Amino acid sequence: MSKTRPVNSPTKKASASKSKPRKSSPTKKAKGKPSRSRAKKPIKQSWFKRFLKRLFVISFMMGLVAAIPVSIWVWWLDKELVQHFEGQKWQVPAEVYSAPTLLRTGDQWRKQDLEKSLQQAGYRFGRNSQEVGWAARSSIKVSAHLRSFSDHTGDYPAQRRIFSFENGQLQIKTVAGQEIKSAILEPQLIGHLYGGSSESRILLSYEDLPKTLINGLLAVEDRDFYQHFGISFTGIARAFWVNFQSGSRKQGGSTLTQQLIKNMYLSSERSYSRKIREVVMALLMEYRFSKQEILTAYVNEVYLAQHGNKAIHGFAAASKHFFARPLNELNIAEMATLVGTVKGPSLYNPKRHPQRAQKRRDVVLNLLHDQGFINDQQLSVSLATKLQTRTQGGTKSLYGDFLDLVAFQLSRDFDKATLATESLKIYTGLDTRVQQAVLESMTSQVKALKQTKKGLKGLQGAVVVTDARNGQVKAILGSSDGHYTGFNRALAAVRPIGSLVKPPIYLEAIANQSFTWLTLLEDDETRFDVGGQLWQPENFDHKYHGNVPMYQALAKSYNLATLDLAYRIGFEEVGDALRRLGVEREFTMFPAVALGALELSPFEVARLYQPIASAGESSQLGIVASVLSNEGEVLKEFRQDTRVPYSKAALATLRDGMRLSAQIGTTRAAQAALPELVFAAKTGTTNQQRDSWYQGITADYSTTIWLGADDNHPLSITGSSGAQKVWIEMMKRLNPTSLDRSLPQGSDYYQVSTNEFKLAADRCDDKLTLSFLEGTEPSDKNFCIWPF
Structure with a gap:
């Protein structure tokens, strides 16, 4: 029997799986009409939701696409930062140093000369010398805590010494009273090669940074330095609040890391793009490098002053510029002064604006006190300290001619780029005390000659001083007016040498x-x-x-x-x-x-006389002693050829004969001015008195002096009335040691009669002591026995 299916009952397809029976919801059936079920239509989204969905998809896709160049940009910034920071961060020119000053017991020294040498080296005089870099003085003694240093000859520790000056001779003792033979005053920085004309910077390691300096920077510039990761939100908030309260921009929110990025990598342009780059690079720097490395780089990089055409970068160079002493020897007040200049190097320059700089210093001191870095007593003493800067003599005027000579010698072994950028340490034989004496003697005597004699307009001069024993150049001067001109007459004035x-x-x-x-x-x-x-x-x-x-x-x-x-x-x-x-x-x-009628420069004349001055101990002139890398590795050590073509006996005999010029010859004026000094000398004058020459030799120094005019016009001075006066003035300032009267093997002194040229007995009146090579002395003898 068939059944009729209801028309509103959906036909189900056969399924292999058993489906869950669906609950039917009661519905009201319409009368006389068959019941019908309607299919559900999909719900349409609003246009706004569809827009948001599409916007999200598009933004996501664009983000993925944009991430690629941003990632490349960040990668490139990271690579640039690391390469520059880990490589040669600064192009620092080679530093040129003088020779250390050897102070030996028994040497000729005056108390005022040692005090002046210490002052020029930046030693601070006070009541005692317990601290390194300090000195004290009484009416008869000087005590000094000499600094440590290292060069190609080794490491020299700091040492505290007491100096006395009995009868003009130096005596050296320890604080405990023990007598010692010598002490050493460290080499002095006398200039830079090539790049040094535009930038001055002295590099420090983290271990070299004084604690007071670090505390000052943290207190003033970035108190959250050790907590932040490159940017400080608390610092930004603090700066915003301070500026909001004051109604002006009194405090910035940049960290030390951001400031370092700006100084090392970015321009001074103010834009959002530069600020974004600064923030990203600050984050990268903090990720790549330690806090100690960042702080050290900041201390070496920050710009602090301008001196002529030279920018002073870093706290070590600024310390030398403003206070003429090493950074670690500054007191709290001086350190605070330097920290205060960071905010405005021109505005708070202590040399140009001392009152403004002192007010800024006091702000820094109070911040140090508020944050617990200094106590009440330190604050009180520092606030009461008068701000005093010390101008260090311009090295270019004083040492410019010598630096030219150094550059000339090194050009054979080092290229100019290396000397201009690799922070090499160059040690020389220059004596700062001698150089100062040369400059002062030349300028004063040339000025006096022009005032007392006619026809000396345009008078110029040059001086070369060498160590009489080893030939190291102790001083060189290429002009008579005390200004470095770039024309070094000691090397370039090639003139007839006359009687020299x-x-x-x-x-x-x-x-x-x-x-x-x-x-x-x-x-x-x-x-x-x-x-x-x-x-x-x-x-x-x-x-x-x-x-x-x-x-x-x-x-x-x-x-x-x-x-x-x-x-x-x-x-x-x-x-x-x-x-x-x-x-x-x-x-x-x-x-x-x-x-x-032989034309030579003063430097060549000094070379000619070196074997004579040293009595055969040296023959060539030395300029550079050694070149060291910034890490202390010896890159080059220079040694002079000491071979001499004449015997020591012959050279000593000649030098001894040159002493007679001071007794009976053309240099008697020098002997009269320096009656206690035993020296050898020779004057020289050329035709029409165009050139005035003098060669003087003591146990310490061999000195060549030339006076003349650049246009070679005739003058009214001779070697005796011109160049000799400069030498006399120099020796008065230097207080040199007399020549030793001993002779080497192969020569000896003999007393001879001047009228018969025979060996003279002691009773003879008309006699003279002369030196002779062995076997050439007179054989006859005058006994000076007169009959009555």
Whole structure:
């Protein structure tokens, strides 16, 4: 029997799975009409929801796409930051240092000279010398706590020493009273090479940073430094609140890390893009580097002052600039002054605006006190301390000529880029005390000469001072007006040397043992045929002196007697002697050369005289002693060739004979001015008095001095009345040591009678002590026994 299906009952398809029975909801059936079920239509979303959905999808896709270049940008920033920070962060030019000052018991020193040397080195004088870099003085003594230093010769610890000056001789003792032989005053920074003209910076390590400086920076610039990760929200909030209360921008919210990023990587442009870059780089820097590395970089990088065309970067360089002493020797008030300049290097410059800088310093001191870094007493003392800056002498004027010489020597071994950027340490033989004396003596004496003599307009000069023993250049000056001009006359003024050529001739005569100081020379009229032309020389006094002993001819600088000697030796042999002593400049040997028609610079003359001054201990001049890397590694050590072509006995005999110039010759004025000093010397004057020369030798110094005009016009001064005055003034300032009268093996002193040229007994009245090479002394003796 069939059943009729209800028309409103849906037909179900057969399913393999058992379906859940559906609950039917009660519905009201219409009468007389069959019941019908309606299919549900999908609910439509509103246009706003569809818009949001599409916007989310599009934004998500755009975010994914944008993340790629942003990631690349962040990666590039990170790479740039790391490469610059870990590599050569600063292009620091090579630093040039003087020689350390060796203070030896028994050396000639005056109390005021040592005090001046300590002051120039930045030592602070007070009641005691317990702290490093401090000195104290009484009426007869000086005590100093000398600084530690390292160079190519080793490490030298800090040492506290007591100095006294009995009879002008230095005596050195420890604080406990123990006598010691020597003490060393550290080398002084005298300048930079190449890049140093635009930027000054002294690099410090984290271990070198004074605690007071770190506390000051944290108190003033970034008190949350050790808590934040590059940016400080609390710092920003604090700055906002302070600025809101004051109604002006009194405090910034940038961290030390952000400030370092701005200084090292970014421009001064103010824009949102630059600020975003600053924040990202600050976060990267904090992630990549430690707090100690960031703080050290900040201390070395921050700009603090402008000195002429030179920017002063870093607290160490600023300490030298404002207070002329190392950073770790500053007191709390001075340290606070430097920290205060960070806010406005021009506005709070303590040299230009001392009152404004002191007010800013006091703000820093109070912040240090409020945050517990200093106590009440330290605050009170520091606030009461008067702000005092100390100007350090301009190194370019004082040492510019020497720095040129250093650059010239190093150009053979180092390229200019390395010297300008690699922070090398260059140690030299320069003596700051001697350099200062040279400058002051030259400027004062040239000024006096111009005032007392006519025809000296445009008078210029040059000086070269070497260590008489080892040949190290102690000082060099290329002008007479005290200003570095770039034209170094000590190297570039090539002029006839006049009678300074004579001692090498006498040396050659002594060395071949055919001549002694008693050999008679003919000082008489003479003529020479030179290339078909007749040359008739004269003595300076236009007189003839007949037969004169060799010692007298040299002491009184007789031209005709010297020509007689050169003729008897042989002019070619004279030329060879000059070349053996170091003359490298080409010249043609003819008779006039024996009277000084040889053109050399003052530096070349100093080289010529070095074997004589050292009595055979050294022959070449030394400029640079060593070059060290910033880490202390010795990159280059320079050693002079000490080979000398003459025996020590011959050189010492000549030098001893040059002493007689001070007793009976052309340098008697120097002996009168320095009666206690034993020295050797020679004057030189060229035709028409165009050039004034002087060569002086003591146990300490060999000094070459030239005066003349750049246009070579005639002057009214000789070697005695011109250059000798500069030397006298120098020696008064330096208080040098007398020449030792001892002679090396192979030569000895003999007492001779001046009228018979025989060995003289002690009872003889007319006698003289002269040096002779072994075997050349007189054989006859005058006993001076007179019958009654």
